[in-house]
Structures are given as structure tokens and as C-alpha cells.
Amino acid sequence: MICMANPIPILVLLCLIHSTEETCPSMCLCTSDTVSCSSSGLTKLPKLLPTFSITLDLNHNHFSWLRAGSFSRMSRLETLRMAHNQLTGLMYGVFENASSIRYLDLSSNKLRVVEQHYFHGLWRLEELILFNNKITQVEPGTLSSLSSLKKVYFSLNQLTNFPFFSIQDHSQPFLTMLDLSSNHITRLPWEDVKALPSLVQRGLFLHNNSFICDCSMYSVFWHWDLRGFDTLRDFMEEHTCSIYGDPRASIQFLRQSRFFNNCSVEKAVSQPMTVLLSKVFVSEGQRVKLDCQTFLTSTNISFTWLSPKQGLITQYNINDAAMRMFANGTLEIQAAKVNDSGLYLCTAMDIIHELNATREINVTVLFPAAEPFNTGYTTLLGCVVTVVLILIYLYSTPCRCSCCKQPKPPVISAAAYDPGNLTSVFSTCTGDQQKIHKNKHVAFLQPMLSEQGFD
Ligand SMILES: *[C@@H]1O[C@H](CO)[C@@H](O)[C@H](O)[C@H]1NC(C)=O
Ligand SMILES: *[C@@H]1O[C@H](CO)[C@@H](O)[C@H](O)[C@H]1NC(C)=O
Ligand SMILES: *[C@@H]1O[C@H](CO)[C@@H](O)[C@H](O)[C@H]1NC(C)=O
Ligand SMILES: *[C@@H]1O[C@H](CO)[C@@H](O)[C@H](O)[C@H]1NC(C)=O
Numbered sequence: 001m002i003c004m005a006n007p008i009p010i011l012v013l014l015c016l017i018h019s020t021e022e023t024c025p026s027m028c029l030c031t032s033d034t035v036s037c038s039s040s041g042l043t044k045l046p047k048l049l050p051t052f053s054i055t056l057d058l059n060h061n062h063f064s065w066l067r068a069g070s071f072s073r074m075s076r077l078e079t080l081r082m083a084h085n086q087l088t089g090l091m092y093g094v095f096e097n098a099s100s101i102r103y104l105d106l107s108s109n110k111l112r113v114v115e116q117h118y119f120h121g122l123w124r125l126e127e128l129i130l131f132n133n134k135i136t137q138v139e140p141g142t143l144s145s146l147s148s149l150k151k152v153y154f155s156l157n158q159l160t161n162f163p164f165f166s167i168q169d170h171s172q173p174f175l176t177m178l179d180l181s182s183n184h185i186t187r188l189p190w191e192d193v194k195a196l197p198s199l200v201q202r203g204l205f206l207h208n209n210s211f212i213c214d215c216s217m218y219s220v221f222w223h224w225d226l227r228g229f230d231t232l233r234d235f236m237e238e239h240t241c242s243i244y245g246d247p248r249a250s251i252q253f254l255r256q257s258r259f260f261n262n263c264s265v266e267k268a269v270s271q272p273m274t275v276l277l278s279k280v281f282v283s284e285g286q287r288v289k290l291d292c293q294t295f296l297t298s299t300n301i302s303f304t305w306l307s308p309k310q311g312l313i314t315q316y317n318i319n320d321a322a323m324r325m326f327a328n329g330t331l332e333i334q335a336a337k338v339n340d341s342g343l344y345l346c347t348a349m350d351i352i353h354e355l356n357a358t359r360e361i362n363v364t365v366l367f368p369a370a371e372p373f374n375t376g377y378t379t380l381l382g383c384v385v386t387v388v389l390i391l392i393y394l395y396s397t398p399c400r401c402s403c404c405k406q407p408k409p410p411v412i413s414a415a416a417y418d419p420g421n422l423t424s425v426f427s428t429c430t431g432d433q434q435k436i437h438k439n440k441h442v443a444f445l446q447p448m449l450s451e452q453g454f455d
């Protein structure tokens, strides 16, 4: 009875208990799974941050240090933003028990040396953002335990070197971007760079550094340019080097390659790589042309094909009257048979520069479409299904007309079932048939269009 008489204080008490557990600090904004305390003038973490947050935004504050285990109570934390703070370093164990972090933004701080222990235990980390700090050194092994890493940003720092040897296929299998642009790198250990996994090479940004022009640098970039890496194409002008280290004699080396005339470009950086994998669909009896266009642009290229039926094909050993191979590498099958289907692999060899490139084409030869029969069959089936459905509907829904005042347009009452209505049933069916017909045409056009594209 007393309880019933005074429910409000109990509610308030419950409310207080609750709020001490999962409160939102007054300077922050909390939503379902996000806590934003950006631009709040913070110098240390609020005592009671909601433990369930997935995103914590601490951008634009005044943090200069973080204690060990700062985020250990936030077991679900995936995104931590701490850009635009005053961090000069990280203590041991800052990210202890915070291994759910996948995205870590420490850009625009004052970090100087990235020490080996900084990101220890963040094995789920996918993006590490460290641009615009004062970083002069990255200790080897810093990234080695970060096995989920996809993108790392070190641009706009003061790096003069980077421990490339610590990045390997087995330690960072998913790494596709390493941004080292706008640093102070003059020379790189090119042997280590060339040994990087090819995905990392493709995503390595090195523009706007302080490179000194030399032949090994030129050789690496020459190969990357040949392969059409976007990292080069997108920043053509920012790839500069200075002649004999004189900053006033700076050249855009992807444009003015005259300086490198005396360099002999080395052998290919790594194994032949597949440039294009495409699919071709044709109907039996049609002519197919498979081209072997790769990134190789030299005019002196020799081609070979590996076909599922014939094995190795060159321009001279072709022994199938139904096939031709042209000097430009194009392989022509005059009348494709179903058993011509399979994977065709072309290798283009630039003998002078010792470069290979391959191209794969998956050819599928389809039986000629038996359209008239198919259409008729589908239409017939469609009509039968429609009629059956209508009959089921008619016989399974008892019409309680006392309660259904509103007219239901398509209902044909069992009593009114007569040949006239039957015709209308069939006329709906013809309508459907037209639709089916149209759809079928689209379905048949698709392969023909794609096959024309390769003709
Ligand atoms: C991390 O978790 C372990 C085990 O749950 C615990 O013993 C340790 O005290 C935690 N560390 C921190 C800094 O909270
Ligand atoms: C090049 O790097 C310098 C610092 O190394 C930076 O100030 C400048 O903005 C960068 N330029 C571009 C175009 O990124
Ligand atoms: C290239 O070699 C020629 C002759 O060996 C030499 O005269 C020239 O200065 C060299 N060019 C450069 C840029 O080193
Ligand atoms: C290669 O040459 C053949 C015959 O001249 C031509 O039909 C084909 O289109 C050419 N292929 C390419 C990719 O230029």
C-alpha cells in the first residue's frame, strides 16, 4: 500500500541508478550507438562514457595524453576519432582491451615517433589515419600485428624513410593503401619497395616527397606507370625529383624522362600479372574474336594463347582450320562450338623490356536459342497456371456477400461462370503472355549484346 501511494520517488531512484550507469556526459551528445564530444575543450576523458558506444568522436579537443586502458570499458568501440588534438605520443597500453577498434583517426595531432607498441592488440584495425602529424620515424614492427589493416595514411608528416620490409603478404594480407605522400623522403630502399606485395605496390602513394633523381627510382616508377597505377596517374605533376639533390633543379620525372635516358630499365618488378579477366557469351555457330590487349604498349610484342581445346597456340603452330590468330594477338574462332567454351589465356611478351602481361577470357558458347518452341511453351504454361489459380480462387473463397459491400473488380462469382467470362480469363492470359514474351526478349538480348561488344 505504501508502495502504491508513493511510486514517484521510487521511479526517480531507479532513474538515478540507471543514469549513473550509462550517463551521457554533459558536454557530449549521445545517440543510440554514437557519442560525440567533439570541440568540447576536453583535456581528459569524461569519467563515465556510455559503454555500449560503437563510435566515439573526440575530434577538436585538447588531449595531450591518454592513460593506459582508456577505452577498455568500451568493448564495442569500432570507430575512434581523435583528430585535431595535442597528442605527442601514446603511452603503453592505451588501447588495451579495446581490440574491437576498426577505424582509428589520430590525424592532425603532434605525434613524433610512431613506436612499436602504439597499436598493439588492435588486430581488427582496418584504417589507421595519421596524416598531418610531426612524425619523423615509424618503428619497424609497428604495423606487424595489425593483420586486418586495409588503409594506412602517413601523408603530411616528416618521414625520411619507412620500414617497408616489415610489410609482407602474410602479415598484412588486406593492405591496399599505404599513403606516404607529402613527406621528406629523399631515397627509398627500392629493393624492399619492389618486394612489397603487389596490392600494396599498387596502392603506394609517394608523390610530393623530396626524391633525388636516380635510375633505381626511375626504374620502379617506370614499371608502375606501365601498369597504369592510379597512384601515379592521379598525381602525375606531384611526382618530382631533384637533380643531384638540388631542390631548385626539380623535375616532374613522369613527364620529363629525358634525364633518365642513360638509365637501363631493369627487369620486370615481379611475376606476370593478370590485367583483365573478361567474359564472352556467344551462341553456337557464331564467330568470336578474342583480343589480347594488355598494358604493354610496345609495337614489338609476341603473343601466345592457351586454349582449353588446343593447348598452346601461337601464330605459327595453329592446327585448327576453324581458328585464326592475327599478328596483333587477336584469336578468331570462326564458328564457335559448345565444346570451345572455357578459359582462354593470352600472354603478351615484350622481349626488349622483358615484360610479360596476361589476359584471361572466359568464353561460354551457348546452344542456339530455340525461341519459337520456348515462347510457345512458356505461354502455354503461363495460361495453364493462370487458369488453375483462378479456379482455385473461385472454389476456395466462399463469397459472403452480406459483409462485402464494396465491389471487388476481378472476382468472377461461381454462379456467373460462363463461356463469356472464360474468354476474358483467356484474354488476361494473352496479356500476360505478351509480357512474358517481352521479358524473354530482354533475356535473350543480353548475351547477344555482350557478344556484339566483343565482335
Ligand atoms: C583487460 O582485460 C583483462 C581481462 O578481462 C583484465 O584483467 C585487465 O585488467 C584489463 N585491462 C585494463 C587496462 O582494463
Ligand atoms: C607537399 O608537401 C608539403 C609538406 O611536405 C605540404 O606543405 C604541401 O601542401 C604538399 N603539397 C601538396 C600539393 O600536397
Ligand atoms: C648520359 O650519357 C652520356 C654519354 O655517356 C653523357 O654525356 C650524358 O651526360 C649522360 N646524361 C646524364 C643525364 O647523365
Ligand atoms: C587485330 O587484327 C584483326 C585482323 O586485322 C582485326 O580484325 C582485329 O580487330 C584486330 N584486333 C585489335 C585488338 O586491334
Ligand SMILES: *[C@@H]1O[C@H](CO)[C@@H](O)[C@H](O)[C@H]1NC(C)=O
Pocket: 309, 337, 338, 339, 340
Ligand atoms: C566438338 O564438337 C564438335 C561438334 O559440335 C565435334 O565435331 C568435335 O569433334 C568436338 N571436339 C572435341 C575436342 O570434343
Ligand SMILES: *[C@@H]1O[C@H](CO)[C@@H](O)[C@H](O)[C@H]1NC(C)=O
Pocket: 267, 268, 271, 272, 347, 349, 354, 355, 356
Ligand atoms: C615471360 O614469359 C616467357 C614465356 O612464358 C618466359 O620464358 C619469360 O621468362 C617471361 N619473362 C618474364 C620477365 O617473366
Ligand SMILES: *[C@@H]1O[C@H](CO)[C@@H](O)[C@H](O)[C@H]1NC(C)=O
Pocket: 343, 362, 363, 364
Ligand atoms: C566461366 O564462365 C562460366 C559461366 O559463367 C562459369 O560457370 C565458369 O565457372 C567460368 N570459369 C572460370 C574459370 O571463371
